[in-house]
Amino acid sequence: MLALELVDIYYGHVQALAAVSISVRDGELVTLLGANGAGKSTVLMAVSGIVRPRAGSVRWNDTDLAAASPYAIVGLGVIHCPEGRRIFGGLTVLENLRMGAIRRKDRAAVRSDMEYVFSLFPVLGERRHQSGATLSGGEQQMLAIGRALMASPRLLLLDEPSLGLAPLVVKEIFRVIRELHRRGVTILLVEQNVRQALTVADRGYVLSSGRVTLAGTGAELRANPEIEQAYLSTAPEATR
Amino acid sequence: MTPLELLLQQLINAVSIGSLYALMAIGLAMVFGILRLINFAHGDLIMVGSYVALLLMGLGFPFLAAAAAGIAASTIAGLIMERVAYRPLRGAHEISMLLTSFSVTIFLENLAIILFRPTSRPFTAPPILRSVIERGQLRIAGLDLIAIAVTAVLLLCLTLFVRRTDTGIAMRAASQDMLAARLMGINVNRVIAAAFAIGSLLAGVVGLLWSARVGKVDPLMGFNPVLKAFVASVIGGLGSIPGAVIGAYVLGALEILLQGLLPSALTPFRDAFVFAILIALLLFRPNGILGSTEREKI
Amino acid sequence: MEPSAPQSPSSLPVRLAAPAALLALLAALLAAAAFLAGDYVQRIVIIIGINVVLVVSLNLSNGFTGVFSLGHVGFMAIGAYTASILTLPVNLKAVNLPSLPGWLGHLALPFLPATLIGGLVAAAVAFPVGLSLMRLRGAYISVATLGFLVIVQVVLVNWDPVTRGARTFAGVPGFTTIGNAWIWAVAAIYVVWRIGSSAFGRGMRASRDNEIAALSLGVNVLRARLLAFCVSAFLTGAAGSLWAHFITSFSPKSFSFTQAFGIITMLVIGGMGSVSGSVIGVVLITVLSELLRNAERGFDLGALHMPPLYGASQILMAVVFVLVIVFRPAGIMGGREIDIRGIFRRIVPPKRGRKAA
DSSP: OEEEEEEEEEETTEEEEEEEEEEEOTTOEEEEEEOTTSSHHHHHHHHHTSSOOSEEEEEETTEEGGGSOHHHHHHTTEEEEOTTOOOOTTSBHHHHHHHHTTTOOOHHHHHHHHHHHHHHOHHHHHTTTSBGGGSOHHHHHHHHHHHHHHTOOSEEEEEOTTTTOOHHHHHHHHHHHHHHHHHTOEEEEEOSOHHHHHHHOSEEEEEETTEEEEEEEHHHHHHOHHHIIIIIOOSGGGOO | OOHHHHHHHHHHHHHHHHHHHHHHHHHHHHHHHHHOOOOTTHHHHHHHHHHHHHHHHHTTOOHHHHHHHHHHHHHHHHHHHIIIIIGGGTTOOHHHHHHHHHHHHHHHHHHHHHHHOSSOEEOOOOHHHHOEEEETTEEEEHHHHHHHHHHHHHHHHHHHHHHHSHHHHHHHHHHHOHHHHHHTTOOHHHHHHHHHHHHHHHHHHHHHHHHHHHSEEOTTTTHHHHHHHHHHHHHHOTTOHHHHHHHHHHHHHHHHHHHHHSOTTTGGGHHHHHHHHHHHHHHHOTTOSSSOSSOOOO | OOOOOOOOOOOHHHHHHHHHHHHHHHHHHHHHHHHHSOHHHHHHHHHHHHHHHHHHHHHHIIIIISOOOSOTHHHHHHHHHHHHHHHSOHHHHHHHOTTSOHHHHTOOOOHHHHHHHHHHHHHHHHHHHHHHHTTSOHHHHHHHHHHHHHHHHHHHHHOHHHHOTTSOBOOOOOOOOHHHHHHHHHHHHHHHHHHHHSHHHHHHHHTSSOHHHHHHTOTTHHHHHHHHHHHHHHHHHHHHHHHHHHHOOBOGGGSOHHHHHHHHHHHHHHOTTOHHHHHHHHHHHHHHHHHHHHHHTOEEETTEEEOOOTTHHHHHHHHHHHHHHHHOTTTTTTTOOOOHHHHHHHHSOOOBTBOOO
16 A cells, blocks of 8 residues: 655655645546646656655655665656656657566566457557657557566556647546556556546545645546536636 | 779778777667767777787787677676766766766776776787688778678677567666566666677677787777767767667768878868768757657747 | 845945955055066966956856856967967968968067957857857757867868967967956956846846746847857957967867866856856965975975876866766855855944944
8 A cells, every 4th residue: 555644745845735635545546626726646656756845754664765765766666647647759669669568577467468458449559669759659658568568567646647638548448447446456647637537536635735625436526516616627727 | 893892892891990990889879878978988898808908919819709798898898887986976967977987988998097007009910800801902801801700700799689588678668667577676777787788798809900000009998989870879979779780881982982082182171071970960860860850849 | 145234325436445445455466476476476467367357258068158158268379379379470470371461470569459459360260159059958068169169270280371270379478467357357256247247147146047037038148148258268368368468379189178167167166147256266266276286296305205296286176077067066156145244244344424334
């Protein structure tokens, strides 16, 4: 289980997170919601070791992540699928996936995982020898998720997978996220697409200016009038 | 000489010198691609390998053994350089890293001056490297053919490495997106060390071929080659390995072409012309021939 | 430069007091050196003066134009050769440079015009070079400047009729004194400091690494940077002339990459963007390398006998350089200037009745 407790994070003098406490139990899908700049991505970066907290603790089961290197954290099975996809454009789809599995020694399992990724995302299978840069945005997102899956993650950190994608593609991505959840992968999902995120999440937190302002189960959040107002209403004045 | 013979002669010259530049430029390109560092001390790796080989030959070792030791010495020197001088500076400003590479150059060159005196020493290559094949008016140096052959083999090995092995693919990945590479759990230290090791090994090979070609070694022998290698990299687009190779052969061809075309009064100025062309090239295509014409996005 | 602490509006004499005192102090030190010190110390003082011009002008280029020039030594060479050709006595010209065109062959200019012309020629060369360099970015620029240095070297080595090629250019009259070297040094400091502290200068520095910010300052940015680059080349060329008339004989090898590195070391250690830092860097490094060079020749310290180790000083400098870059990349001054007025005010407190600053 992942536990952040009273985490403070600063970028220079600017405080990005203040006393943030978040937990993700095994097998859960927890979503982080909030406006741009609220600190959602920072939470993920704290877990994957890219940034260090100034105060508070970040623990994955018994390990203190705040003291571990990103390299070690990946070794624990914590895989961060970053914002903006960041696939390797000059490498082929196959090479990208291979990089996801670079730490693994079990060749047979790696091969079957790759077949699984192709079954989740058939289009990747079709384009397996194409270079990443030639893929569409949606395909790149699929590749990013596929690459993360190749690492056989015990905890998957997804940062805004729906960003910049067409609604149909977003539906497809979330179908896969739901499938992964069904399979038991523990997921921490950062999203701005609140509607979709709340359809898959067990629990969620809302962040605002670096603080947790709301927490609850998926159902509670869906029913919450503030969230309804702020994110789910189609009325023009509800835009953020 | 018939025009065909002349062409063949010059072609072999160009490809031979281009091959040496290519092996050098690859080392620079690999390191720049991953670290954004222009390692000027790369030139001194040529010097290290050559001196070690020279010392061993002086002690009676056969050429191949001395050569292998020289190449090993270059490789080790490159790895030490990375560990001691560059790793502490990871993530520092571009200019800081460039300046540090100059310090390393000064350090190595003066160390060589202390150990070996500033004057050059003769480097006697084995007979096969000094052989000349003559067909009519055509004179082909055995060294040229060997240089071309060795380069071809090394290029092939390198291509297989970056396409087939995990470390090679990881190297390409890291040079495209270092952060994403770390997030995948790629061992960045190992990848960087591998890049340095390969580049330094190639530099060691260049050192031997270069010393055999000019017949001597001296502490400052690395400066000119590394500058040429840099020109080659820039022509092909900094950071791109295929670009470096292409740029190197273009540079070799350019040099031979200028040598032939310039009036004899101007041939000593050949290098000046090469650099002037470089600056002109950068004006129109700041990212090299293979690079895009756009300015880099900020 | 950081703005100095808010001061009470003071009249011109008060504002000039601090710099004037500093100048007076400098003049006193130089006079002491000129009249009381031995030859060796006098030579060091002159070298420091020349290095100040070199480093301060390099600061202007690196700090403002974004062109981190590694090849500035090329401008020094241009200034040195140009001025020396002009000042070389006619009879020596006939012997050493027989193929000079007639009018040049009969010309022997005094020091100042020759130095000025040397600087102007360097600045003229800097114009097209700078124009091309401004389009490049980052590390490409630096290596392009090295290319420029190589071009200069090749031309110097091969243009026999004018430069004597690779042979030593000797017989240059020893016009450089503590006086004129330091007048140039003070002038250079003043010019660069003025450019730096002007609003234009501050804006240039802030936008040095950020093109968009630079563009937002106005279309003239490119022209202004080019101007700064040419001024920098002018000063470096003049320094080249000063150096040539100090050392009285040189060759193309004197303007090598190692020279360039020495100047850069002084710049980096003092801190880029800080004129006072440059001066401190010059003094420190010049003195240090002199001491090390003496040690290189081997010395006896009681029972300890150190054999000659030529090149050791360079190695030490390189190590020091790396240490500074790793641990204090901003240099000694960290880009800030010494607050001369502040120090002065502490030594000579303002009279009662004036508002304390």
